[in-house]
Amino acid sequence: MPPEQVGWAASPALAPLDEAGVQQALAEGLGSFPELELELRVLRWWRGNDAFRCGDAPIGHPTSPEALANMERFIEMTTTATKTCCSSAEAPAPALAASPRSLRR
Secondary structure, eight states: OOGGGSGGGGSOOOOOOOHHHHHHHHHTTOOOSHHHHHHHHHHHHHHHHGGGSSTTOOSSOOOOHHHHHHHHHHHHHHHHHHHHOSSGGGSOOGGGOOOGGGOOO
């Protein structure tokens, strides 16, 4: 092995997770505590929207059952957190607040 391939240089390159990768992480239980689960659910939501950020993206798009389930759990988590917080400093950021009306079926 050449010297430049020793140690960390021989490690595989890392790439950001796509929507399927984040869904797999959730399915495998990697969101083992609420803060991490919420972070993964937000990331899955964002990765799901990536396809619609380009100029030729369709205006409307079908929502998969997995995406709906993700948003329902996200809403459940943020609604519960809002109800049980002791102070406004612990409440979810308004930008992350969601309502069931945001889910169109």
